[in-house]
Amino acid sequence: MFPLDDLSGLTDQFTQDPARLIGIPFALVGAVLMSLGAQFQHRGVVKVESSSGREAASGLNFAQLKALLQRPSWVIGTVMLALAIVFQLSALAFSPLILVQPLGAIALVITSVLNARIAKITLNRRSVVAIVACVAGVALFVTTAAIVGVDRPVTSTALIVILVAMVAVLAIFAVVFAVTRSRAKAIFYIVAAGCIYGFVATLAKVILSRVSHGNVGWLTILCIVGLIAGTALGAYFVQNAYASGPPDLVIAGLTVIDPLVAVAVGIIVLREAANAPLWAIFSFVIAGTVAIWGVFQLARHHPQAKP
Template sequence: MDPGTTLAIAVPAAVLGAAGFGLASAAQQRATKEVELAPTLSPRLLVDLTKRPMWLIGLVATIGALVLQLVALAFGPLAVVQPLLVTGVAFAAVFTALMSRRRPDLLTMLGALFCAAGLSMFLLLARPVAVGPDTDIDIASGMPLAIGLAVVAVGCLIYASIVTHPSRVLALALSTGILYGVTAGLMKVVTGQLRIGLDEPFRHPVLYVVCIIGPIGFLLSQNTFQQGRLVSPAVAVITSADPVVGVLVGVSWIGERIDTSPAHLAGAAIGAAVVVAGIALICARGTYLLHRLDESEQMPGAQRIRMAPS
């Protein structure tokens, strides 16, 4: 199949997948506010959420988006697909606005585009190249990254458990993105094993690790949506951290290689800075909208401005 045809399949699938992730984030964030606040990583939250139709809509959207993501990655390169998926932040802002019966916030969507542009630069310059069969992981060489990711993820969870500052939600989102990125990297190994035989993944521990980490990441994402008033910054952190961690997993655990020349590293660093700038813009805009919302709630009903945070 020629490159033009594969991109004709990959790009629409990635955009539709981003829309699905955006709808899922908006619906799940709305549904988590309708149930009792649950402790971080408490399975009781999922039990309560299964009784909410809006959350079930978000669950269906998540499954559909994951299928579309797999289709996009099967036909298109990571450097094309992942930036398109990051636009799920903009879709989340749009769906959140529609559910609140208001206009989407343009600055929030601009921040989402910053995230996509920065991630595009990062992936184009640091795009990993496979140097062997991706059917196993190198535990020894991957140990430093595993320890580092574990320290960051656990540190974020500890920080979120002891502070009340709004940044705690971003810490939860970063932990979620790390778990999603690790899951994506390990799923690459599982798909490689599937090319050998349908029963091959069951002969290795990677699949079972995915079955543990994946659900934990999903549960943590629901905690993130429930415990924060802002959905767009959390989605931006999750969708930006996911592919970056996935690339690191591919290089450290699976043996892929990236261009480490000074020029490429500098460009990748600039791309990462643009992503951070996009997240900062979304956070700043969300804080402003929350301030306006709080002010409007103190006004008489006739003067109240209809506004909801993204």
């Protein structure tokens, strides 16, 4: 049976502390900036690919990466995405995860509509169904995590496990990319970037917590190194994804896979849902499956999807 008492408790929290609602406008602004930034970055990558005369889908080379820095549209998009991160972090500072995290999926809807108008295309029925699946799946997954999850302190042992897992993930995707880059598709870049950014989000939260408590030791420095490495490789995969597919597909992957991985790390490593009831386990499985299915369906049926 669904825990109505938990939901009423959350409602009471918002009623008694209206300040928790302050995060909503921050999250909405962040979603808009993310969608606009993705559109500008996509335009920059496409123009660089066209002017260089070389397909970037198999991996941007150094000359193309350098050219991106000289492309105004790409620079503007990068600034917008940086601001989107600032607004999203600000939203989490004021409001709980259950309230603001699902709002990030609005970026997918905005990007889909915006890209359809700019590219002068009409999203087909399967694409619309896929987008709805992505948004609904993420909302259900994060809501379930917020209801049954319990914040636990990140021990040094748990942090080492997270770092080792992240290194393994980075190594796996780097090797797979090196072996299959000539035939890599947009979905590979999107899944890779989403998984990597899920770990990056976890490390960012840990670093902020440890620094605020004056705990700046060798483990915190390793976290910062991992954060920088993950951000760099994830950003590279995102740019390749722009060269391989439409921007709304890229945003779909990031707004779905990123939070799923971040929450999964909390559940598996930090045991934040160790006492979760059976209904929550089923909810996690169903929501995650629906959201990921939506990403793959969008990659397959989007009007701009490359064969």
